[in-house]
Amino acid sequence: MIYEKKSNKEINKEIEELLKSSMKRIDNLFNSPEDIKKLGEYLKNFYRYSLRNMFLIESQFEGAIAVGSFKFWKEKGFTVNKGEKGIKVLVPTKLADRFEDREGNIKLISKATEQELELIKKKELPFINGVTVFKKGYVFDISQTNAKLDDIPKLFPNRWIEGDVKNYDLMKKSLENIAEKINVKIINPKSELGVxxxxxxxxxxxxxxxxxxxxxxxxxxxxxELAHAKLHIGNDKITKQAKEFQAEFVAYTVCKYFNIDTSEYSFNYIKGWGKTLNQEDKINLLKDVRETTKEFIEVIEDTLIQEKNKENEFNDIEKINKELDDSEYIKIENEKLKETLNGDLIKVNKVSKEEFEEIVDKNNSCKFLFDGNFDKGIYVLMKYKENYRDAYTGQSLMSNKLIYIDDNNNLYRINRDIEYSNNNNNDLKINEDEKLIDKGIDNIKISKEKEEEIFKKVNLHEEWLKTAGAKGERLVLEKEDLRGLNLENVDLRNAIIKSCDLRNTKIYADLSGADLRRSKIDKTSNFVGSNIKDMNMAITKLTIVERQLIEEESLHKLKNKKLKTNIKSKTMSM
Structure with a gap:
């Protein structure tokens, strides 16, 4: 059989028929709860597709769950079954921008001279936006290929296909991320809500x-409610009934996607909607529903998948580390580092301080990682007294904070467990003053009046940071007894907290650049979650803090990501 190529006229006619078919499906919607349920099912499965294509897929292949082009299946290593008929879809194609020259000729912008571009910029020559036209394309459902449902995770690696979201706290966290993205606060009711x-x-x-x-x-x-906030704040162009439909349809579809069935409630809620609306109204409302559904699902999916990956990575690394006492594995996210180290889960050998120095001396490599912050990449360091100096900036770094990369790309760091317990090492000794914990010092609590006074100063300091010193006042505390103080998620960058008693305190703060010299710190001082980069403190006390952060590593990393300065980046110019 010889295939006869269709003429442009025939192709355009077929595209026009596809457009009419999709509009007809939209026009016939909402006649019954079954129609709404079917729409929700397709919106759930094909939220990444336009409304037109979603309805075209639904009308040609009922029950489709995952579609892709012939090329898509081939690239994924699967084939379309012989004899299968493709599902027609509309492929939008934007034509190139054009302009009209002095002689009235229509030309492509890419063909314009520099002089013509300048005239277009000055609006002396008419500019013509490239219109979007449709071409016909074909997709195939997974059931039309040799792929199986079990292959979906490989086909769509960023798609949540776990079924029920049984962890309520995690789902709520996902929705809080949506609220943050659309600049909405979740609060307690301001008055009684009744039913x-x-x-x-x-x-x-x-x-x-x-x-x-x-x-x-x-x-x-x-x-x-988040759908209301996204779609209807400042929007008075549609009726209350239409607003409620949109919000509830988003809620139904998003919940359905994550296998949370609310159909009984949702269908009763939107019963009778749509019968008095014309086709244009339906298209506009459904377009907003689809776009909002897509955004919400993607934010929730990202949160769920990231948390699952973190959990899996943490469990894998913990398992390996338990099996190998003299080594550990670190997870590398930086793409350049992955390439340099030839992997993303890299073994680090833990050695004594003496062994570490001997390995550095025996190798020619000057490459180091800053332990715990691999995003910074590789440092080139030279030996300087007991520490190492950055070859470019001159910054001096302590050896117990570094991971060394030898000539063969093997990684080593000082085993801090051994070094910390070695009381003969003067760098890591805990002085007698810090042993006062044994005398019941951890039961002391700060007075309410004193706590309020400190919080006022902290608020002024945050205002000082926010305005680059124009308002507020820098936090300066000296010789203050702050035992029992609890500072939760505050910004104390560049604060001065000298000679203060910080035993039995809980400070969850960004302390980068803060001056804590001569302050009393022991193992009752809780810094978990804090950013201590460039914090000025005696090495003996800094070691106590670092040891605590190592012991509480997973909790520290989790809380550190929620610090104010991580959530909304700020800068402070001195």
């Missing part, structure tokens, strides 16, 4: 949940 499940305060960009809600109701309602 209402939630509320959106449009003027203040806040949402609240009814404390009587069940966990599943909280998840569904929070998605609903």
């Amino acid at each position: 209402a499940k939630g509320v959106t305060y449009l003027l203040t960009r806040e949402v609240a949940l009814n404390p009587r809600n069940s966990e599943i109701q909280n998840i569904k309602t929070l998605v609903h």
Whole structure:
């Protein structure tokens, strides 16, 4: 059989038929709960596709769950089964921008001379935006190929296919990430909600949940209220009924995607909607629903997958480290480092300080990593007295903070467990003053008045940082008894906290550049989660803090990511 190429006229006619077909499907929607359920199912599976293509796929291949082009399946190592008919879709193609020259000729922008470009910029020559036209394409469902449902994780590695999200706290965290992305606060209700499940305060960009809600109701309602906040703050062009439909349809579809079934509640909620609306209204409302659903699903997926990967990586590394007492494995995220070290899960040999120095002396390599902060890449360091000096900046770094890369790309670091317990090492001795914990010093609590005074100063310091010194006041504390103080997630960069008693304190703060010289610190001083980069402190006391952060490594990393300065980056010019 000889294939006859279709004419442009025939192709355009077929594309026009596809456009009409998709519009017809939209026009026939919402006649019954079954129609709404079917729409939600397709929106769940094909939220990355346009409305037109979503309806075209649904009309030609009912029950499709994962589609891709012929090329997509081939690149993934699978083949389309012989005899399978492709699902027609519309492929948008933007034509190149054009302009009209002095003689009235229409030309491509890419063909314009420098003089013509200047005239276009001055609006002396008409500029014509490239229009979007549609071409016909084909996709195939997974059931039309030799791929299996079990292959979906490999086909769509960033897609959540685990089924139920049983961890309520993790799902709620995902929704909090959505709120942060769309600049909305989740708060407690400002007044009694009665039987209402939630509320959106449009003027203040806040949402609240009814404390009587069940966990599943909280998840569904929070998605609903966040959809209101995303779509309807400042939007008075659509009716309240249409707003409620949009918010509930987003909630239903997002929950359905993560296998949380709210259909009984949702269908009753939107019953009767849509019968009085024309096709244009439906298209506009559904377009917003699809775009919001896509955004919400992607944020939730990213959160769930990142947390799962962290958990898996942590478990893998912990398992390996338990089996190998004289080594550990570190996870490398930096692409250049992965290439240099030929992998992303790299073994680090733990050795004594003497062995570390001997290995450095025997090798020609001057390459080091800064332990715990691999994003900075490789340092080129030269031996300088007991420490190592950066060949470019002159910065001096202590050996117990470094990982050495030898000539053969083997990694070594000083075993701090051994060094810390070695009381004969003067660098790591705990002085007698720090042993006062044995005398019950950890029971002392700071007075309420004193705590309030400190918090006022901290607030002024944060304002000072925020305004680069124009407002507020730098935090300067000297010889203060701060035992029992609890400072939660504050910004203390460049603060001066000299000669203070910080035993039995809990400081969760960004302390980079802070001056804590001569302050009393022992193992009751809790710095977990804090950023201690460039903190000025005696080596003996810094070792106590570092030891604590090592012992609480997983908790420290988790809390450190939630520091104010990590959530919303700030700078301070001195």
